[in-house]
Amino acid sequence: MTASQKSVLITGATSGIGESLVELCAQRNYRVIACGRNELKLATLKSNFPDIDVLQFDITDKGQIEDALGQVDSVDIVILNAGDCEYIDDVEHFDNALFERVINVNLISIGNMLPHIIPKVTQGGTISLMGSSVTYLPFPRAQAYGASKAGVDYLAQSLRLELQPKGLNVSLIQPGFIKTPLTDKNDFDMPFLMTSDQAAQRIFDGIEKNNKLIRFPKRFIYLMKLMSFLPEKLWTSMVLKGV
Numbered sequence: 275m276t277a278s279q280k281s282v283l284i285t286g287a288t289s290g291i292g293e294s295l296v297e298l299c300a301q302r303n304y305r306v307i308a309c310g311r312n313e314l315k316l317a318t319l320k321s322n323f324p325d326i327d328v329l330q331f332d333i334t335d336k337g338q339i340e341d342a343l344g345q346v347d348s349v350d351i352v353i354l355n356a357g358d359c360e361y362i363d364d365v366e367h368f369d370n371a372l373f374e375r376v377i378n379v380n381l382i383s384i385g386n387m388l389p390h391i392i393p394k395v396t397q398g399g400t401i402s403l404m405g406s407s408v409t410y411l412p413f414p415r416a417q418a419y420g421a422s423k424a425g426v427d428y429l430a431q432s433l434r435l436e437l438q439p440k441g442l443n444v445s446l447i448q449p450g451f452i453k454t455p456l457t458d459k460n461d462f463d464m465p466f467l468m469t470s471d472q473a474a475q476r477i478f479d480g481i482e483k484n485n486k487l488i489r490f491p492k493r494f495i496y497l498m499k500l501m502s503f504l505p506e507k508l509w510t511s512m513v514l515k516g517v
Contacts, residue, residue, distance in 0.1 A: 281305040283349045283391070285333060286356030288315035290454030291404075294474035295353060300326060302478075307346065309333075309356070333383040343390035350399045351481060352391055354384050357404055357422075359456050361415040373418040380422035384429065392437070400443040400481055403430040407448045407489065410498040413513060434486065443484050449473055450494035466494040 282299050286292035287308035296319060299306045306326040310316050316328045331342035333356050358379040360372050384403060395401060406423040408416055430446035437444055451457060451464035452473045468491055480488035489495045501509045 279303060279305050280350040281307065281348070282351040282353065283307040283309065283346065284353045284355055285309040285387075286404075287328075288312055288319055290456060291449075291452060291470045291473050291477070292353075292355045293319065294470040295355065295478065296323060296326060298471075298474045298478055304351075307349065309342070333387065334378050336386050339383075339386050340390055343387065343394075346391070346394055348394050348396055349391070350396050351402070352395060352400070353402045353404070353477070353481070354387065355404045356383070357456075359419045361419070362417050363415060365415075365417065368417075373421075376418035377422050377425075380419070381425040381429070384426065388433075392442070395442055397441040398443070400445060400484070401433070401437070402445040402447060402477070402481055402488075403433075405430065405446050405448045407450050407495060407498055409448070410495075410502050411509065411513065443486075445481055445485060446487055447477055447480075448487065448489045448495070449476075450491050465497070466491045 282304045284292055284295050284299070284306065287296050288310035292308075292310075296306055296308050300323045306323070307329060308316065308319055308323075308326050309329045309331065310319075311330065311332045313330050316330050320326060320328050329342045329345065331338035333339065356379070358376055360376050362369050362372060392401070403426050405426045406419070408420050409424045409427050412420060427446060427448075430444055434444035449468075451467045452470055453467055454470050457464060457467075473490070476490045477488055501512065504512075
């Protein structure tokens with residue numbers, strides 16, 4: 275890494291937004307540390323982008339996190355992007371195992387990574403957490419996913435209060451619907467759907483500008499905000515009808 279070359283660590287780097295971020299950052303001459311669980315997919319990513327570094331670990335395994343992040347000396351930007359989405363299809367027979375699984379992947383894993391990554395972020399650097407626009411309103415079947423992302427939202431904002439005075443930036447990403455392997459399984463309409471490449475562009479532009487909140491697409495965010503101001507009975511009816 276040259277003196278002027280900045281570094282970025284990206285989790286969930288082997289598919290979707292994470293993979294698009296790896297490609298974008300590599301093109302922008304960042305030193306990329308791509309993190310993922312699947313060794314074969316990481317090898318493929320490395321073959322496509324020979325100059326990147328890869329770290330293979332499971333974000334739900336504390337030991338693997340400690341071993342992997344122990345190999346990182348310092349980093350300018352951290353994008354904690356890895357996550358999962360599963361739906362609770364029968365709320366009357368609440369799937370607590372699914373709930374725990376999603377919370378662990380989307381929220382608890384971040385808490386397990388932070389003690390190993392915060393001390394390694396350079397002065398003026400950024401920690402960016404992947405939230406979701408789902409937190410504007412409650413949606414059916416999204417009890418696990420929405421709860422996990424609401425936790426991420428609060429975590430990011432709370433971290434910012436204490437890390438910003440110490441010279442570290444914290445940003446919260448709140449995307450709308452992005453076409454990825456996760457959303458490919460959705461069986462409902464996804465308004466204003468964006469590609470992962472478009473999302474990566476919006477995310478990294480926001481990080482480079484030190485934006486605290488990175489929200490997109492604007493039309494979807496405005497729609498969600500507008501719905502949140504409607505009387506509860508009205509927006510509840512709209513949501514339940516799939517509007």
